């Protein structure tokens with residue numbers, strides 16, 4: 001599929017996020033101090049919209065509904081659903097699951113490009129695996 005235009009860098013200010021639809025998928029673009037990152041738009045807990053949540057410590061997205069927190073760069077859950085009290089009873093059915101992440105590039109023209117066919121955290125892991133297997 002390859003990289004496609006998503007928005008201009010000025011469309012998502014530092015410390016904010018915005019939902020977009022591209023290639024039939026809804027994604028959230030985050031702008032944190034380390035750059036732009038994208039994840040799926042729905043929380044993996046009960047599939048509610050993450051865009052209503054908040055960016056915490058410039059690195060995690062906290063879902064508004066039951067307070068699960070995910071690493072913005074990797075999509076990995078850091079804190080699972082814990083609000084309101086008692087929600088943990090549901091968690092045996094809805095166990096921890098990472099968000100999908102998508103590869104992002106920015107161009108010299110201040111365009112943000114996304115490749116929705118590429119899972120960003122998976123591609124990083126794949127690169128690490130390749131490096132580990134390369135002969136010294």
Ligand code: FES
Pocket residue numbers: 043044045046047048063064065066067068081
């Ligand atoms: S829907 Fe996000 S934590 Fe429950």
